[in-house]
Amino acid sequence: MSELLVIRHGQASFGHDDYDVLSDLGHQQAEAVGALLREMAWVPDRLVTGTLKRQRDTLTSMGFAGGGEEHAGFNEYDFGDLLQARFRGDVPDLVKGDRRTHFRTLRETVFEWQDASFDGASETYAEFAARVEAARAFACDTDAKRVLVVSSGGVIGQMTAVALGADRRHMMELNLQIKNTAMTRFVFNGARCSLNEFNATPHFMTPEGAKLLSYS
Template sequence: MSELLVIRHGQASFGQDNYDVLSDLGHKQSEAVGVLLRETGWVPDRLVTGTLTRQRDTLSSMGFAQAPEEHAGFNEYDFGDLLQARFKGDVPDLVKGDRKTHFRALRETVFEWQDAAFDGASETYAEFAARVEAARAFACDTKAKRVLVISSGGVIGQMTAMALGADKRHMMELNLQVKNTAMSRFMFSGPKFGLHEFNATPHFMTPSGADLLSYS
């Protein structure tokens, strides 16, 4: 069996004009998980990211200099676009500015998106699920024994729900649990694909590491 280790990117710039930039904390989180992998002897044979800046920069800050392969299927869904579609271009200020309200709206909006309850989004949920599956197949179509992927919370939630045979609602419940730079490990061989570990952050399990924990 081969391993597919999927790591969520480090903390991005929530509330800023450009979310797709790692914060200082995000770089520190990425460095910590990279150190952990090297200390435990887990050396990847293949590197893959999405095309987002925060994903590529996470890999760089982890200390891997090799240029990764890229697959856009590992990119996050565009929540800003979903909000604009759901609220017809008039997103409430509280949704944009209050963290608790924002994440409540995130959950509700994704559930409505899954049910095709609004139109106008640049991507349907079915299209999102299909591209995530295409990215998973791309990463597993290899002779490599250890594949490292840097992706995002929604993609990891979708991959995990698929591996468990769970219904679509579980994608979002899992998505909201995924910590920045958390590791989710899958095992694969040919058509076989299964979850081995979800949302692990051993690099935060020290007094100093605990200060690095974040979810967004």
């Protein structure tokens, strides 16, 4: 069996004009998980990210300069676009600026997106699910024994829900639990892919490491 280790990117820049930029904390989180993998002698044979800057920069800060392959299927769903579509271009200021309100509203919005309860989004949920599966298949179509992927919370939630045979609602429930630079591990052999570990952060399990913990 081979391993597919999927790591969520480090903390990005919530509330800023450009979310797709790692914060200083995000870079520290990436350095910590990279150091842990080296300490464990877990050396990847293949590196893959989505095309988002926060994903690529996480891989670099982990210590894998030069990057790896890219597959857009590992990109996050466009949550800003979903909110714009749901609220028809008039997203309330509280949703945009208050973290708690934002994520509660996002959860509700993703459920409505899954049910196709509004239109105007650039991507349907069915299209999202299909591209995530295509990205997983791409990452697992290899002779490599250890594949390292840097992706995003929604993608990891979707992959995990599918591996568990859970209903689509679980995608978002899992998504909201995933910590920045958490590790989710699958084992695969050909078309078979099973969940082995979810949302693990041993690099935060010290007094100093605990200071690096974030969810968004």
